[in-house]
Amino acid sequence: MAADPGKPGGSRGVRGGLHRPGMLSILVRGFCVMNAARTDGLPGSFFELIRVSDMPVLVDFWAEWCGPCRTVSPAIERIAHEYAGRILTVKVNVDRKPHVAQAYEVQGIPTIMLFWKGEPRMRLTGAYPYDAIRQTIDQNWPWEAAGPGP
DSSP states (O other), rough: BBOOOOOOTTTTTTTOOOOOOOOOOOEEETTSSOOOOOSSOOOSHHHHHHOOSSSSSSEEEEOTTOOHHHHHHHHHHHHHHHHTOEEEEEEEEEOOOOOHHHTTOOSSEEEEEETTEEEEEEEEOOOOHHHHHHHHHHTTTTTTTSSSSO
């Protein structure tokens, strides 16, 4: 199901104004996958998604009321766009999916994590600028992932 940020309720789980033209957002049982090339074949749960994805998965844990989350959002969007085809970017609203945040011991937001084959490869907590996020992704990139790196 593609999210349409222009329609009321169409971007459930996504901050308003987040999407650029050409960015495909897909709701996977309450999780927003920002840069998926297709909707068919996506797993039905977050835990399955990060375990079976053939690409590293960047996860932004956030909440609508969180000011720092809104601050970091453009950096996450830019990374999703720049890494399209090499990384899957997912946004998890911690108010709507507290069990997911608890499973990864997310105690502050925004928390940005990179997963490869279900295992966390990096974690940043706080409103980091784009350059710091990208550098941390590059330093923790799973080089065994199919396709070119960052």
